[in-house]
Every structure is written in C-alpha cells, then in structure tokens.
Amino acid sequence: MDLAQQHPLAEMDPEHPRDTPAVDLTANVFRSPKERAIAAALGACAMLSVVTTLGIAGVLVYESLAFFAEVSPLQFLTETEWTPQFVDPQYGVLPLVSGTLLITVIAAAVALPLGLMSAIYIAEYAPARVRKVLKPGLELLAGVPTVVYGYFALTFVTPLLQQLIPALSIYNALSAGLVVGVMILPMVASLSEDALRAVPRALADGAYALGATKVEVVLRVLVPGALSGIVASFILALSRAIGETMIVTLAAGATPRLTLDPTASVQTMTAFIVQVSLGDTPAGSTVFHSLFAVGLLLFLLTLGMNLLANAVIRRFQERY
Amino acid sequence: MPTAAPDFDAPDFDERVAARKRRSLVLAAALFLATLFGILVLVTLLVDVFLKGLPWLDLGFLDSYPSRIPERAGIKSALVGSLWVMGLTALLAVPVGVASAVFLEEYAPRSWLFRAIQVNIANLAGVPSVLYGILGLALFVRFFGLGRSLLAGSITMALLVLPVLIIATQEALRAVPSGLRESAYALGATRWQVVWGHLLPVAAPGILTGVILALSRAIGETAPLIMIGAFSFVAFLPASVMDSFTVLPIQIFNWTARPQVAFQGLAAAAIVVLMVLLFTMNLSAILLRNHFERHRGG
Numbered sequence: 001m002d003l004a005q006q007h008p009l010a011e012m013d014p015e016h017p018r019d020t021p022a023v024d025l026t027a028n029v030f031r032s033p034k035e036r037a038i039a040a041a042l043g044a045c046a047m048l049s050v051v052t053t054l055g056i057a058g059v060l061v062y063e064s065l066a067f068f069a070e071v072s073p074l075q076f077l078t079e080t081e082w083t084p085q086f087v088d089p090q091y092g093v094l095p096l097v098s099g100t101l102l103i104t105v106i107a108a109a110v111a112l113p114l115g116l117m118s119a120i121y122i123a124e125y126a127p128a129r130v131r132k133v134l135k136p137g138l139e140l141l142a143g144v145p146t147v148v149y150g151y152f153a154l155t156f157v158t159p160l161l162q163q164l165i166p167a168l169s170i171y172n173a174l175s176a177g178l179v180v181g182v183m184i185l186p187m188v189a190s191l192s193e194d195a196l197r198a199v200p201r202a203l204a205d206g207a208y209a210l211g212a213t214k215v216e217v218v219l220r221v222l223v224p225g226a227l228s229g230i231v232a233s234f235i236l237a238l239s240r241a242i243g244e245t246m247i248v249t250l251a252a253g254a255t256p257r258l259t260l261d262p263t264a265s266v267q268t269m270t271a272f273i274v275q276v277s278l279g280d281t282p283a284g285s286t287v288f289h290s291l292f293a294v295g296l297l298l299f300l301l302t303l304g305m306n307l308l309a310n311a312v313i314r315r316f317q318e319r320y
Numbered sequence: 321m322p323t324a325a326p327d328f329d330a331p332d333f334d335e336r337v338a339a340r341k342r343r344s345l346v347l348a349a350a351l352f353l354a355t356l357f358g359i360l361v362l363v364t365l366l367v368d369v370f371l372k373g374l375p376w377l378d379l380g381f382l383d384s385y386p387s388r389i390p391e392r393a394g395i396k397s398a399l400v401g402s403l404w405v406m407g408l409t410a411l412l413a414v415p416v417g418v419a420s421a422v423f424l425e426e427y428a429p430r431s432w433l434f435r436a437i438q439v440n441i442a443n444l445a446g447v448p449s450v451l452y453g454i455l456g457l458a459l460f461v462r463f464f465g466l467g468r469s470l471l472a473g474s475i476t477m478a479l480l481v482l483p484v485l486i487i488a489t490q491e492a493l494r495a496v497p498s499g500l501r502e503s504a505y506a507l508g509a510t511r512w513q514v515v516w517g518h519l520l521p522v523a524a525p526g527i528l529t530g531v532i533l534a535l536s537r538a539i540g541e542t543a544p545l546i547m548i549g550a551f552s553f554v555a556f557l558p559a560s561v562m563d564s565f566t567v568l569p570i571q572i573f574n575w576t577a578r579p580q581v582a583f584q585g586l587a588a589a590a591i592v593v594l595m596v597l598l599f600t601m602n603l604s605a606i607l608l609r610n611h612f613e614r615h616r617g618g
Binding site: 029030032034035038039041042043045046047048049050052053055056059060063113114117118120121122125126134137138140141143144145146147148149150151152154155156182185186189213214215216218236239240242243244245246249250270273274277278283291292295298299302303305306307310 | 340341343344347348350351352354355357358359361362364365368369372415416417419420422423424427428436437439440441442443444446447448449450451452453454455457458459462479482483486508510511512536539540541542543546547549569572573576577584587588591594595598602
C-alpha cells in the first residue's frame with residue numbers, strides 16, 4: 001500500500017480534494033449554542049444570590065416605608081419606649097437596641113477571650129492527637145441548633161445562676177448572653193485559628209531560634225501577625241450574636257426595657273420580630289409593619305459589621 | 321524593642337530564664353482550660369438533655385401527634401415535616417448552588433462583577449436567619465400566595481443554605497488539580513465537557529460534604545420557619561408541598577416555652593431525636609469523604 005495514501009494529511013492533497021471534511025473544523029465548538037446556553041444558565045444561578053440580597057433589602061425597605069408613614073423615623077430612633085401592643089402604642093426602638101447590645105456584650109465577654117485562647121491552643125500548643133479530638137468537638141458545638149441552646153439556657157443555665165444570684169428573674173439577659181457567647185465561641189476559635197496559621201512558620205521559628213519562650217512567640221509574633229484576622233473574627237462573631245434569635249426569644253424574655261441590668265428580662269430586636277409573627281397580628285397593621293422596620297435596622301447593623309470585617313482584613317492584613 | 325546583646329553573665333540571668341519559662345507554662349495551662357471550657361459545655365448540654373429526655377423517649381413518642389396531654393404527645397408530624405423540608409430544600413438548593421459555584425470558579429471572568437457576587441455571597445452567609453424568614457413571609461407566603469406551606473418554607477430554607485453550599489462547592493472545585501483541567505482542554509474538550517466529565521466527578525466528595533453540612537443547618541433552623549408560620553400544632557402528615565407543616569425545632573421551641581415541667585421533658589426528648597439525626601448526618605459526611613479519599617488514589 002502506498003504510504004502517502006494512508007496518511008491523514010494525504011486527504012489534504014490539493015490534487016484529490018474531498019468534498020466534505022470528516023469534521024467541520026470551521027465550527028467553533030467552544031462557542032456553540034449549547035455551550036453558550038449552559039454558560040448563561042450557570043450565570044443566572046450565580047445571579048440568584050444577588051437577587052436574594054436585593055429581595056431581602058427590597059422587602060425590608062418597602063414594608064418599612066408603610067411603617068415610617070405612620071411613625072416618624074426620628075421618633076423610631078430616639079424615643080425610649082417600645083410598647084406596640086398598648087392602647088397608646090409607642091415606637092421608640094432604643095429599648096430593643098439596648099437589649100440586643102446587652103446580650104451581645106455579655107456574649108462577647110465569654111466568646112472573645114475564650115475563643116481566641118482556644119484558637120491559640122489549637123494552633124500552637126495542642127499535640128496532634130489532642131487536636132484530633134478538640135477540633136471536631138468545637139465543630140460539633142458550632143453545629144448545635146440554636147433552639148437547643150435556648151432550651152439549655154432556660155432549663156439549665158438560668159436555674160444554675162439563680163442559685164448564685166437569687167434575685168435573677170426566670171427570663172434574664174445574663175443567662176441568654178452567656179449561652180449566646182458559647183454559641184459564637186467556635187466561630188471565633190476557628191476563624192482566629194485560620195488567621196494564626198496564616199502567619200508564616202519562619203517568623204515563629206526565627207523567634208524560637210533567638211531563645212523566645214512559647215508565650216513570647218505567641219504574644220509577640222503570632223497574635224500581632226494575625227491581628228487583622230483575629231479582629232475580623234471578633235466582628236463577625238458579634239454580628240452573629242446580634243442576629244441570634246432563638247436563644248434570646250426563649251431565655252431573655254419579652255420585656256422591652258432600656259436597661260443595663262443583666263439580671264432583668266429584656267427583649268432584643270430579633271425576639272420582637274419572632275414575638276410579632278407568633279401572635280395573630282393582623283397583616284397591614286402598624287405593629288405588623290414595625291416588624292419590618294426593626295428587621296431593616298437589624299439588616300443594616302449586621303451588614304455594616306460584616307462589611308467592616310471585610311475591610312479590616314483587606315486594609316490591615318500583614319502581607320508576607 | 322531593645323537590641324542590646326543578652327548579658328549572659330548578669331547575676332539574675334538564670335532566674336529570669338526560669339521566670340519566663342514559668343510564665344509560659346502558666347499560659348499554656350490557661351489556654352488548655354479555655355479550650356476545655358467549650359468541650360465541657362457541649363458535654364454538659366448533651367448529658368443534661370439526654371437525662372431529661374430519656375424517660376419520654378419510646379416508639380410511641382416517635383409515632384404520636386402533638387397533644388395537650390404530655391403522656392400522649394409525640395413528634396410524628398414534626399419529624400416527617402423536618403424530613404420533607406430537608407428533601408425539598410436539597411432538591412431546590414443543590415442544583416442552583418453547584419451551578420453558581422461552577423460558574424464562579426470555571427466561567428466567570430475575574431471582573432468587578434465576579435468580585436461583587438463573591439462579596440455578596442460572603443455577606444449573605446452573615447445575614448441573620450430571621451431576616452430570611454421575613455423575606456419568605458413577605459415574598460413567598462404573601463406576594464406569591466404560596467401560603468404557610470411546605471413549599472414556601474423550603475424555598476426560604478434553600479435561599480438560607482445557598483451561600484454555605486456555594487462556598488463549600490467552590491472550595492471543592494478549587495481543590496481539583498489544575499493539571500486535570502489543562503489536560504482535558506488540551507485534548508479539545510469544551511468547558512462544559514471539562515466541568516461535567518472531569519471536575520464534578522473529582523470534586524463530588526467535597527461537594528457532597530458541603531451538601532450534608534448545609535442540610536444539617538437547614539434541619540436545625542427555627543426562626544425562619546416561625547416567620548413563615550409553620551404551625552406548631554399539626555395533627556396530620558403533609559400530603560403535598562402546599563400543605564401546612566411543622567418541624568422538629570419548632571416543636572422543641574413550643575414545648576420549651578411552656579411552663580409545665582412535663583413539656584420540658586418532651587422538649588428534651590425531641591432534642592435527643594434532633595441531635596441523633598444531626599449526628600448521623602455529620603458522621604455520614606465524614607465517612608463519605610473518607611471513603612472517596614481512599615478510593616480515588618491514582
């Protein structure tokens with residue numbers, strides 16, 4: 001057989017042209033209608049997340065407008081009484097904000113130091129075998145549903161605290177705040193650990209080589225190097241605490257009160273939202289619309305904190 | 321920082337080294353105790369719930385509807401409702417979530433739009449769940465007229481877990497060696513052929529882990545479904561996606577909020593069931609991951 005005829009290129013011999021090529025090489029399969037349709041469909045799915053954000057913001061703003069048509073925004077933000085269920089309702093959101101802040105501060109007092117310390121221990125101290133137990137343990141703690149934490153706060157932590165502080169009411173900010181702290185602890189621990197691990201090993205090893213003790217390496221090399229990540233983890237955890245709903249609904253009570261007393265019953269923004277939707281408030285009433293105004297405030301607050309956390313990482317991250 | 325060379329002949333040199341080492345030990349102990357705190361709380365919580373719930377746990381509890389009489393109350397409708405919500409949420413969220421992640425990782429040009437979507441997803445993951453409930457209430461329950469139905473609840477839950485799912489899938493895709501992509505493209509595969517034939521199968525274990533974690537988030541969420549208006553007293557099983565429903569966390573919430581001790585026992589028993597469910601899901605995620613990692617090999 002003639003070798004030239006066997007070779008595929010033989011078909012390109014201008015003296016023996018083929019009528020049609022076996023494969024149409026002029027059609028671009030990479031830009032074929034099918035490929036383009038698939039890309040468009042995938043893109044549409046990705047845009048859904050943007051639509052969700054716009055949906056949440058849109059619903060909150062739209063329904064809040066109805067509320068602010070009846071109650072002036074100034075009144076809403078500055079007055080100190082929140083009594084929507086009364087005959088003469090007052091819509092000053094400050095008691096709900098102070099309740100939320102009180103819970104958040106108590107939670108921060110638990111979660112920030114303990115979370116950071118756990119992160120340092122797991123990142124720098126724990127032997128591999130201990131790590132293998134601690135990390136899943138903390139992940140499990142993070143996976144406990146919030147309603148279970150609420151049950152725990154109300155039926156275990158509150159009675160325990162009442163033995164120490166007899167004046168403690170059944171529903172109180174202290175118990176709820178402590179348990180919210182436990183809830184956000186794993187978040188602080190895991191995000192801070194990531195930040196600590198991102199500090200180059202050579203820096204720590206260099207410090208050890210110069211004779212530093214472990215505590216000196218941790219406090220003067222690792223923590224300063226990871227500071228932006230640690231601060232961001234704090235902000236994100238606090239934002240989570242502000243948005244936490246079930247623990248405070250179950251354990252902190254439903255008494256909107258402008259107070260800093262942790263033994264008293266308070267109401268948070270989230271707990272108010274749940275309270276309204278649990279009752280049979282007629283849709284369209286001012287109380288019903290106030291739910292969206294409080295929701296909008298909550299949305300802006302948490303969104304602001306999340307953006308702040310991002311900004312802290314972008315702006316202050318040490319680059320090695 | 322002082323830069324003077326250490327004075328090894330200083331009279332208190334040994335003392336200071338010893339003091340520094342002591343400080344280091346003290347801190348190590350404090351760090352260990354702090355880490356232990358979280359674990360101890362977890363153990364206390366589990367033991368407490370188990371002890372209080374055990375007397376109420378029997379087959380009748382799993383197979384009865386809620387009741388005003390504690391001895392006759394059970395979680396049949398709540399358990400079935402939770403499984404429905406989980407199934408529907410998976411059906412809605414998994415295709416969309418995986419598609420979004422594939423688009424972001426494999427298709428999207430690295431433009432401002434890409435960064436905007438990425439930041440948006442990170443922020444969505446931080447939006448309080450109760451706000452998703454408000455969205456569901458205003459949009460699905462009222463505007464689209466789905467009512468307080470399983471479908472409205474599941475769509476809301478799907479939106480809630482979407483960010484978790486997208487982020488997990490993106491990480492799984494990023495972990496696929498780029499040599500695999502490049503060799504497939506070099507052989508003339510189109511984008512979709514690379515994605516469907518090579519990336520998704522290799523990334524499947526990671527994606528599956530993300531799916532299970534997202535669903536275990538969905539099964540434990542309470543607030544959004546309270547907003548949707550999932551009834552807590554449901555004495556029937558849902559027959560279609562338009563039926564009203566209840567779920568385990570709402571049943572737990574309802575029982576916990578009652579003052580009688582008996583109902584708190586019921587709540588504890590329901591928590592045990594929920595935690596067993598969650599634990600099984602997490603365990604299967606770990607086992608699946610290990611299985612696939614062992615069998616991928618070469």
